[in-house]
Amino acid sequence: TSSWQDAIAVDDVPADDVVGVIVAGKDVAIYSVDGEIFASSNLCTHGNARLCDGFLEGHEIECPLHQGKFDVRSGKPTCAPVTEAIRTYPIKIENGRVYVAFE
Ligand code: FES
Numbered sequence: 001t002s003s004w005q006d007a008i009a010v011d012d013v014p015a016d017d018v019v020g021v022i023v024a025g026k027d028v029a030i031y032s033v034d035g036e037i038f039a040s041s042n043l044c045t046h047g048n049a050r051l052c053d054g055f056l057e058g059h060e061i062e063c064p065l066h067q068g069k070f071d072v073r074s075g076k077p078t079c080a081p082v083t084e085a086i087r088t089y090p091i092k093i094e095n096g097r098v099y100v101a102f103e
Pocket of ligand 1: 044045046047048049063064065066067068081082
C-alpha cells in the first residue's frame with residue numbers, strides 16, 4: 001500500500017527547475033517541467049552528488065559532479081557516466097501541496 005507524504009507547496013517548486021527536499025527522512029528531488037511535477041531520489045547513482053544542485057533541461061537532469069544525466073520521468077540514465085537508474089516516485093497534488101509516495 002502506498003502512503004502519501006507531504007513534500008512541498010506547489011508554489012515553492014520553481015518553474016522548469018529542480019528543488020531538493022527531505023521527506024520522511026529521504027532526500028527527494030522535485031522537478032517542474034512545463035507545469036508538470038516529477039519526483040525522484042535526489043542522490044546520483046554514480047557518486048556523492050545531489051541532483052538538485054544540477055541542471056534541469058527539459059525532462060533531463062544533469063548531475064553537477066560528472067554531468068551524467070537521467071530522465072526524470074523514468075529515472076533512466078541518458079548520458080554517461082551514469083549507468084544505474086535513479087528511483088522515481090509517484091506524485092499527487094492536493095490543496096496546493098505536492099505529495100510523494102515511496103512505495
Ligand atoms: Fe553524478 Fe558522477 S556523481 S555523474
